[in-house]
Amino acid sequence: MSRTAFVRVCGLAAVVVTAASCTSTGAEPLNPELAPRDTVQTTAKPTRQDLTNEVSLTGKVTMNPLFGIVAPVAGQVRYWDVAEPTATPTRPTRIATVWLDGKPNNVDVPAGSTFGGRLVDDRATVTAGMPIASAKYAGYGIVAEIDGEQAYRIADAAQGTVQAQIKNGPGPFPCTLLGTIAALPVGTVPAPPPDLPEPDTDATGANTPAPPPRQEPEPNTSSEPTGLRLVCTAPADVKLINGAAATLELVTASAQNALVVPVEAVAGGQGKGKVDVVGADGTRVTTDVQLGLTDGKVVEVKSGLTGEETLAVPGPNLPPGEAAGQVEPSAGRK
Numbered sequence: 001m002s003r004t005a006f007v008r009v010c011g012l013a014a015v016v017v018t019a020a021s022c023t024s025t026g027a028e029p030l031n032p033e034l035a036p037r038d039t040v041q042t043t044a045k046p047t048r049q050d051l052t053n054e055v056s057l058t059g060k061v062t063m064n065p066l067f068g069i070v071a072p073v074a075g076q077v078r079y080w081d082v083a084e085p086t087a088t089p090t091r092p093t094r095i096a097t098v099w100l101d102g103k104p105n106n107v108d109v110p111a112g113s114t115f116g117g118r119l120v121d122d123r124a125t126v127t128a129g130m131p132i133a134s135a136k137y138a139g140y141g142i143v144a145e146i147d148g149e150q151a152y153r154i155a156d157a158a159q160g161t162v163q164a165q166i167k168n169g170p171g172p173f174p175c176t177l178l179g180t181i182a183a184l185p186v187g188t189v190p191a192p193p194p195d196l197p198e199p200d201t202d203a204t205g206a207n208t209p210a211p212p213p214r215q216e217p218e219p220n221t222s223s224e225p226t227g228l229r230l231v232c233t234a235p236a237d238v239k240l241i242n243g244a245a246a247t248l249e250l251v252t253a254s255a256q257n258a259l260v261v262p263v264e265a266v267a268g269g270q271g272k273g274k275v276d277v278v279g280a281d282g283t284r285v286t287t288d289v290q291l292g293l294t295d296g297k298v299v300e301v302k303s304g305l306t307g308e309e310t311l312a313v314p315g316p317n318l319p320p321g322e323a324a325g326q327v328e329p330s331a332g333r334k
Helices: 003-021 148-153
Strands: 047-063 066-070 075-079 093-100 103-109 113-118 131-137 140-145 161-166 176-178 187-189 220-223 229-233 245-262 267-269 272-278 284-294 298-303
Touching: 047 148, 047 284, 047 298, 066 103, 093 113, 093 131, 103 113, 103 131, 113 220, 131 220, 140 245, 229 245, 245 284
Parallel strands: none
Antiparallel strands: 047 140, 047 245, 066 131, 075 093, 093 103, 113 131, 113 187, 140 229, 161 245, 176 229, 187 220, 245 298, 267 272, 272 284, 284 298
8 A cells, every 4th residue: 555545544534533523422302392291282262253053964855744843831731623634734723722820822733734643641741842743744845864962953943044955956945944853752643432322312211222332442643753853845846856865954043253262172062161271371271161153163152251362272171070979099098
């Protein structure tokens, strides 16, 4: 090896040794980007916007759908004897009266529908909004079966609006709600009393015919039970085909310029909830709020916030409730 080549090799080795000597031998943090435990990473501030509560249902066109008639007030129900109609009624049909404090509150089946059956016993005590009779709409309607969770969201849908869309057919168009969404038991109509023989005018009773054998009348079951369902009718100029699939959009309530927060920031429901308000120092303070409408993305806050707060996302974790008779692990220990 020449002297020049030897100098070049030694110089390269020196550079490698120098680079290695500049590397720190101290321990590096494994995750320097992680924040301390309990540090709030995501926050949100309340905003204001118009809000509507909408529910989407799947239904189908049905001939002569059954729906329920409810008691207008709490009281005692007294049914009327309803004659079998010879044609579709063009006027409301009086079917019952609910008496409260000595005052009658009449119950009618709307025009275009026929009486189906009694859902409770005559003289029964009923509550306001309780189904007491079934009725059958004469013609096409749209029926959507619903579950219990949806029922509470659309319980006040009668005060809102419904839009219907027939799959590959007409729509959207307004759909008029019929009756209640509550599940209906079997509807029955008592059989008329048997005809009795004319009284004998002969004092001796010689002309009195023998009484017919007594037969217990069987109730006439006029309507089948239903599950939770929503029934509505289309305008007269909309062409419907029995069995066609349909979609219903219900706007059950609306609010203008409502104070809203993300649903992820709220714990609770059914009008009551809790949020975590984040202070300037990053601490959380759990605050009770009164909730209103929701569209699934944001929820209305009716009270509990001013709108200037900063909220933690996600919201607070509510502790699970204790089962009846459950004892803390440390209870009873000395």
